[in-house]
Amino acid sequence: MNQLQRFYQWIATSPPLFKLTPPFATLEDVSVKPLNSSEQYNGNPRLGFLYQHLCTAALSNSERYQIIAEEIQLNDAEGKTIGAVDLVLRNTESNQIEHWEVAIKFYLLYNGVWYGPNAHDQLHTKLNRMLTHQLKMSDRPEFQKIIPLNDAPQERLMMQGRLYINPFTPEPPPKECLGYELNPSQISGYWCYQSQWDLIGKPLYHLHKPCWAIGTDDFSQPIEKPLDRFIHAQTEDGQFWFVVPDSWPGDKAVRGT
Numbered sequence: 001m002n003q004l005q006r007f008y009q010w011i012a013t014s015p016p017l018f019k020l021t022p023p024f025a026t027l028e029d030v031s032v033k034p035l036n037s038s039e040q041y042n043g044n045p046r047l048g049f050l051y052q053h054l055c056t057a058a059l060s061n062s063e064r065y066q067i068i069a070e071e072i073q074l075n076d077a078e079g080k081t082i083g084a085v086d087l088v089l090r091n092t093e094s095n096q097i098e099h100w101e102v103a104i105k106f107y108l109l110y111n112g113v114w115y116g117p118n119a120h121d122q123l124h125t126k127l128n129r130m131l132t133h134q135l136k137m138s139d140r141p142e143f144q145k146i147i148p149l150n151d152a153p154q155e156r157l158m159m160q161g162r163l164y165i166n167p168f169t170p171e172p173p174p175k176e177c178l179g180y181e182l183n184p185s186q187i188s189g190y191w192c193y194q195s196q197w198d199l200i201g202k203p204l205y206h207l208h209k210p211c212w213a214i215g216t217d218d219f220s221q222p223i224e225k226p227l228d229r230f231i232h233a234q235t236e237d238g239q240f241w242f243v244v245p246d247s248w249p250g251d252k253a254v255r256g257t
Helices: 005-013 048-058 123-132 141-146 194-200
Strands: 065-075 081-091 096-112 113-115 155-164 187-193 231-234 239-243
Touching: 005 048, 005 096, 048 065, 048 081, 048 096, 081 123, 096 239, 113 123, 123 155, 155 194, 155 239, 187 194, 194 239
Parallel strands: 096 155, 155 187, 187 239
Antiparallel strands: 065 081, 081 096, 096 113, 231 239
């Protein structure tokens, strides 16, 4: 299996960050055909774009879903961008139209808050935006002009990734976020400060961003202790680690938590 196929398979079989209560979705219960080995991706190299491309491929390779439209850009009357709808699908089993938003995210727990590795975003703010903004795009008249529907589409949010805890500065991980229950199986990564590097006790191997989810099988060159930047890496036995500067999350820390 090549790297693209491995990532595709990971998307099709991995649980989401949240337990399956509406609007959360998964592909685990969907029969998805394998990705052809000749499939190539020449789009935007950022992880989120690659992830959305492979989610779209998986859904189009399933018997349950038919893709009606993807990446629908919405503009207001002045032409200003409002946002975009990831996917509009027809569920061939229920014959219902579904609006899907997909996201892959990696968050580190610090003082009860899940932060992105660069500390610029947090799980609760991302989730709130997905629920109150992204998934509501299909309610807007600008969307209805492009895809007229008799009924509002069902909202589906597939949010995958991994959650990381610091084993050297332990704190109990939250069980929920904004009232939605987290999936404990996805709290499976570790993070530490650069000053805690020696406590890891195992060689770490660098992960290029397309491999953040699936990991690497190249264990030829262990990395050295990073300085003043975060790194994402993996041990040979499959542990995922973020190592962040001692100043992290710095002035991005959420106050009052």
